[in-house]
Amino acid sequence: MxxxxxxxxxxxxxxxxxxxxxxxxxxxxxxxxxxxxxxxxxxxxxxxxxxxxxxxxxxxxxxxxxxxxxxxxxxxxxxxxxxxxxxxxxxxxxxxxxxxxxxxxxxxxxxxxxxxKAEQLLAMKVLAARPEPAKDFIDAYILCKDLNITTRTELLDTVSDYIPLTLLGERQINFIKYLGEDLGYDWE
Known part of the structure; x- marks a missing residue:
């Protein structure tokens, strides 16, 4: 089966x-x-x-x-x-x-x-911010590591190069906070 x-x-x-x-x-x-x-x-x-x-x-x-x-x-x-x-x-x-x-x-x-490019892919993953079983969170984690993104500002700067920040809602903001937490950073 x-x-x-x-x-x-x-x-x-x-x-x-x-x-x-x-x-x-x-x-x-x-x-x-x-x-x-x-x-x-x-x-x-x-x-x-x-x-x-x-x-x-x-x-x-x-x-x-x-x-x-x-x-x-x-x-x-x-x-x-x-x-x-x-x-x-x-x-x-x-x-x-x-x-x-x-x-x-x-x-x-x-x-x-x-x-x-990895930066665009990361921005698209943040915008999607789908819950599991989608792999957006894991993918964003790997992309942040790959791009050496360690601060919320670096992440938002990268995202804003590709996506208007006005499109980020509560789901994306929570996604970013949890992403920072999992990476070991305080992105509150």
């Missing part, structure tokens, strides 16, 4: 195999694609703090959508992924961003994978 919970889970190796497969299908169809990957997939691939992710939060560049949908369906079948393995819902929170700072993660012959 527990095995069914793992259907479609993608660890770092599987994610990279999926991207290689996508690249091969793109090459066969003489299609170039740029994809920006966010959230859990980036935390799984770059920071390796998650054993796996259920979906790939991403945004695709403009391309032949009919052909791309076919390639994505082939990928889903080949890797036994869930129906919602591609999640473009990230487009909504991206509308709140003041700017995007992307960098290249990996380049294949026909596929280019971009990711947000």
């Amino acid at each position: 527990a095995k069914s919970n793992n259907i479609g889970l993608m660890d770092r190796d599987k994610l990279l195999k999926i991207f290689e497969y996508l690249n091969e299908r793109l090459k066969e169809n003489q299609l170039q694609l740029e994809i920006t990957v966010y959230g859990g997939s980036i935390m799984t691939m770059v920071y390796d703090n998650r054993p796996a992710t259920r979906d790939i939060d991403c945004v695709f560049s403009e391309t032949n959508i009919k052909l791309l949908d076919n390639i994505l369906d082939l990928t889903k079948f080949t890797f036994n992924l869930s129906d919602d393995w591609i999640n473009e819902e990230i487009k909504e929170p991206l509308k709140s961003l003041l700017k995007e700072d992307k960098e290249t993660y990996k380049v294949y012959s026909n596929l280019k994978i971009l990711k947000p």
